[in-house]
Amino acid sequence: MSVRGLRKNYGALVAVDDVTFDVDFGECFAILGPNGAGKTTTVEIIEGYRPRDAGEVNVLGVDPAQANRAWRAQIGIVLQSVRDLGEVNVREAVAHFASYYPAPADIDLTIAAVGLQEKSGDRIGKLSGGQRRRLDVALGVIGSPRLLFLDEPTTGFDPQARREFWALLQSIQQAGTTIVLTTHYLDEAEVLADRVAVIAAGRVIAIDTPAQLGTGTSDVAEVSWRESGTWHHQSTTTPGAFVVDLQRRIGGEIPDLTVRRSTLEDRYLALIDQASPEQAS
Amino acid sequence: MSIDTPSLPNSWAIGRKRVGLELRQFFRDRESAVFNFALPVLLLIVFGSVFGGQDLGNTDVSFAQYFVAGMIASGILYTSFQNLAISIPIEREDGTLKRLRGTPMPKSSYFIGKVGTVVVAYVAQIIVLIAVGRIFYDLQIPSTATAWFTFAWLSVLGLISCTLLGIAYSVVPRQGKGASAVVAPVVLVLQFISGVFFIFSDLPTWMQNLASVFPLKWLTQGMRSVFLPESAAALEVSGSFQLPLVALILTAWCVAGAIGAVVFFRWTPRGSN
Secondary structure, eight states, X not given: OEEEEEEEEETTEEXXXXXXXXXOTTXXXXXXXXXXXXXXXXXXXXXXXXXXXXXXXXBTTBOGGGOOHHHHTTEEEEOSSOOOOTTSBHXXXXXXXXXXXXXXXXXXXXXXXXXXXGGTTSBGGGSOHHHHHHHHXXXXXXXXXXXXXXXXXXXXXXXXXXXXXXXXXXXXXXXTOEEEEEESXXXXXXXXXXXXXXXXXXXXXXXXXXXXXXXXXXXXEEEEEEETTEEEEEEESOHHHHHHHHHHHHTSOOTTOEEEEOXXXXXXHHHHXXXXXHHHO | OOTTOTTSOOXXXXXXXXHHHHHHHHHHSHHHIIIIIIHHHHHHHXXXXXXXXXXXXXXXXXXXXXXXHHHHHHHHIIIIIIHHHHHHHHHXXXXXXXXXXXXXXXXXXXXXXXXXXXXXXXHHHHHHHHXXXXXXXXXXXXXXXHHHHHHHHHHHHHHHHHHHHHHHHTTSOSSSTTHHHHHHHHHHHHHHHTTSSSOGGGSOHHHHHHHTTSHHHHHHHHHHHHHSOGGGGGGSTTSSXXXXXXXXXXXXXXXXXXXXXXXHOOSSOTTOO
């Protein structure tokens, strides 16, 4: 999948401005950004839901603006906050959507894969929020897609449900499906994504692996220790060398030494601050 | 259907599946089942019991029989127009339509599903209405092939026009939540002015003229020709059931509905895009 110079205006507002990135086969690609940054608009253009004003998009060899049924059959979409299908049960819904696809996955295996086998005969309107999103994933993957989109899939989940949901997405990726997900949870991107794009104010401000993202923009680690009863803190890009020097100077074990690498969150916030200083004030 | 999509299920097969899914939703959703299906039956029993056996004018037609014919015509309006004009805005809002657009379902299958659901709901409804009318109000079941033929084309033209009008009217409710508030009054007022709740020839002339613009007046008039004895023609304003005119006006509404559905129907909520 490739996106080049993507642009979308809503009246005078430029929602997406010159967005460019690629997603490789089998990858999990996360799009991070503050609310209103243009994440959902970008993804909806790629999904073929919205027209664009400029730029080129190629997804599985097709321009999504020309989406046909054959292309749709290879794409799975897990939407944000849908409340449909309340009156039918889980199995009825999954079986129904399976009938749209030329090569659907097994209905009961899919229900089991998302952990809803116990709820198979339950009305969808009676599912909890987490179970509901699992069903949405089941409907997203029932057509055996090559590419799965998820839009802020774990919003409103409790920590336990999020971990289970992440495991589910990891198993889907291991089965060979490329995943594109938008999120505003950094830990989610860190756990799931092979690469992360940060979008702020409609522009891509960084693309990298979660470990490397934004390492050029802030110090990599903070070293803390105690010396003569007072705490010292030092930010450094070379924590190893710093600690060796420190040990030599102190001559022995360094009291209360911690080396904290900057978290994805530190680096993400630094990136967002740099991109929109006027928003930070 | 085309060379590059050889193994995709065809739109009729998917449309049939949608009929099954939509029927389950139609009958399992309490609001939909009561409002679109049970209400006409309930009204028939209540009104029929209140005004029951009085004969109308010099005929041997009771008000209850007159009313059953009107309710059968109304059944078309309930199961097609009201059902779709309320359910489509809800589907636009709750994500149903967005989800469907993201799948390889052909758009035609969605409409096949709607039409199929309307037809099944209508047939089930008239069976119940006729049964209630027969058991409690001495409704005559038509005995001639001509009457059944009239019933058939009235049903077909009525369902086509009111289905298309319901699809077109589905843009009027701004939100799914209040959709019934802008749809049900239309249906109710039409029933009052079209000779369902009252004898049409007793209504003020201006009201008769107003009702003559809309399809329900013609549907009820046609249904009276099917379910009431020939002598009941004397109750009509013109002294006859005017079947050719009924066919003509319903056909015109089919055309208007088709244009309206194509022009006005939208998959996305207002304000998106």
